Amino acid sequence: MTDRDDCNAVRLVPVCPQSELGLVDALRELSQSAFSDFGSYRETIDHWLTSDHAVTLCAVEDTQPVGFITYVYRRLRDQVYGEIIALAVASSARRRGIGQRLFEQAVTALKSGAAAVGATCIELNVSHKNASAQRLFFKHGFSLVGSSGRYPNGDRANRMTLHLDSESLPPAASQ
Numbered sequence: 001m002t003d004r005d006d007c008n009a010v011r012l013v014p015v016c017p018q019s020e021l022g023l024v025d026a027l028r029e030l031s032q033s034a035f036s037d038f039g040s041y042r043e044t045i046d047h048w049l050t051s052d053h054a055v056t057l058c059a060v061e062d063t064q065p066v067g068f069i070t071y072v073y074r075r076l077r078d079q080v081y082g083e084i085i086a087l088a089v090a091s092s093a094r095r096r097g098i099g100q101r102l103f104e105q106a107v108t109a110l111k112s113g114a115a116a117v118g119a120t121c122i123e124l125n126v127s128h129k130n131a132s133a134q135r136l137f138f139k140h141g142f143s144l145v146g147s148s149g150r151y152p153n154g155d156r157a158n159r160m161t162l163h164l165d166s167e168s169l170p171p172a173a174s175q
Contacts, residue, residue: 010066010098012105015049015056024049026065027058034088038127038151048086057105059089059098066093069102071110073117082110082122087133100136107140107162114164121164125157134158 015023031045048054048070059067067089074083084106089099110122125148126133134144141162148159 010059010061010093010101012057012102013060015058015068023058023065027056027068030065030068030090031086031088033091035086038153038155045086054085055106055109056086057102059093059102061093066090067098067102069106071106073110073113073119079120080118082114082119084110084122084124087124099133103136103140111164119164122162124160126160127151128156128158134160 015027027049028042028045032042035045049056051072054070054072056068056070058065068086069084069088070086071082071084074081084103087099087103087106089102107122110119113119122142124137124142126137128147137160142160143162145159145161148157151157
């Protein structure tokens, strides 16, 4: 079985505040493991996973969550933008395309809804030390726009943006 076949055996399921407690608890554990180097995210993760405004997709292999992505639309003054606020893959499931699949699904969803909400870009933060994630984001057209501050542990957070124009949106959204 190839890595891509292995990735295709993983289901993506939406997580919502009403999701079974076991799934939400497993994602809390996964996020603690994935983000522990950056400081405590317990309250933040709880907010993301139980928010009515954020969308969380979970990658499930058999019955075990192996990754997730959370994204949302935000408004800052007069600008609306999509934001990917978390992407995590269990260390045992890395290098199998799961993170890329989650990321592509989120970007597609954010692009699809962009015209309806007036979003002009998709943004995300990534640790300046996370070269593999940055490669994935660059590969999908994101550009580095600067630093967005620091994580709780002091590491610099790089801000990356994908500008949306009529050519980057799905045909139905750009008309």
